Amino acid sequence: MSDGGPSSGGNDRELFAARRSSRGRLELDELLPAVAVGDQQAYEAVYDQASGWVLGVVRKVLRDPAQAEEVMQEVLLEIWRTASRFDPMQGSGVAWVMTMAHRRAVDRVRSERSHTTRELRAATATIDYDEVIEAVEASLDRERVQRCLTSLTVLQRECVGLAYYSGYTYREVAELLEVPAGTVKTRMRDGLIRLRDCLGVS
């Protein structure tokens, strides 16, 4: 952007439309500040870009399509409401949105798990990260993620998968995998760092 703050003029409209592609990162970073000042066009572009990502991760964690839709909508409303809090210095727009989505899904699934009796043991200790790949659109992102996941050690992958895709705390993961909690913490960290390096994001 060459000049000043975002406006909601026709130029922006074309700009946003033109940028609607699958690359993501830059676009959200630019769209969110416009959303923060109430730009409806920008918000629609954010919806088009991020709703599928949000729904995907939420559904993965919740495993209930109806609830997942509800939470997806909650997250999209939160994006609208709190866009002014997005700070590109603290990470990409993609990370901001996905952190919000994942956290909300995790909160929901945990409050449900605490209602039912602990079904920890019933949960599979293997990650079905292959199942993740069932999603609608083939994307480069997905292939890369899958490839990078296979570059982790088995334990790292299990730790990351159970935490991220199933919403377990590291202590629960430790219990599930029957390894010390301290080990799980480090494997999560190491796994994520390896993933980060493999994906080339930082």
Add this chain to the structure above:
Amino acid sequence: MTTSDDFEPHTLAGPFAMDAVTADERASFIGHLGDCAQCRDDVREMREATARLGIAAAVRPRPELREQTIKAALQISQLAPEIPGQAAAAAESERVADAVRRPAEAKVSVLRQLAGRIRPNKTLTMITLTAAALIIGLVGGFGLLANDMTVQLHHSQQQDHLIDTVLSARDVVMLTARVSTGGDATIVMSHREHRLVFSAHGLAALPGGQAYELWLMGPAGERPAGMLRPDPGGMAGPAVVSGLAPGDMIGLTIEPARGAAHPTSALIVVIGSHR
């Protein structure tokens, strides 16, 4: 609650980045983030990676949801930009993210009714606010103050929703205290909402280069909670402070105008409940 003895902040960066921590651990780690630049960088980078894990699971939402969601969003007021205590901007944004994810729940359960309906009645919100403030006022014996506060509250539409969630929380508490350098401070807080609303009147004018700074202080550590800029009449707030952790008190100091990471002068007021 998790014991704080076995809380080793640094090692929690990985689990924290994936939300693989309990609410208590999350709050503690957020407190820690304010002091640990390395941890902030770690979390930031790991989240770029976890975001891709999420994206890899993408599915296409039903097309009907698009209009419904966008319509509903346009009826919700947005948070105004906020300059958090700069020294801990990252921690602050974590706190906002942490606190912010709860209150929308009620709102979203009415999402379906909202979509395709008229704008929610502003007056109704006001009445609710007023009623809530009055009840607190009566219970606490601060009727006048609460009324005052309600009037102030009306001025900050952007904060309506946040303030609303605090005022309508079941465990809401209102406390007032004298500021040692002049004036009175009032907080309305909810531990359930992890948030409080701070306001003050009669604050002394400060020389240029100095400003009031709010602090959250408690077992989770001491965290900057924003700068306070009184108007010429000495009125300040209402300011919403998020990230209230168990046992936290709110304090006020006079600092260099650009803010400080830790209090560098004596507290001029401390308010909090003993829980």
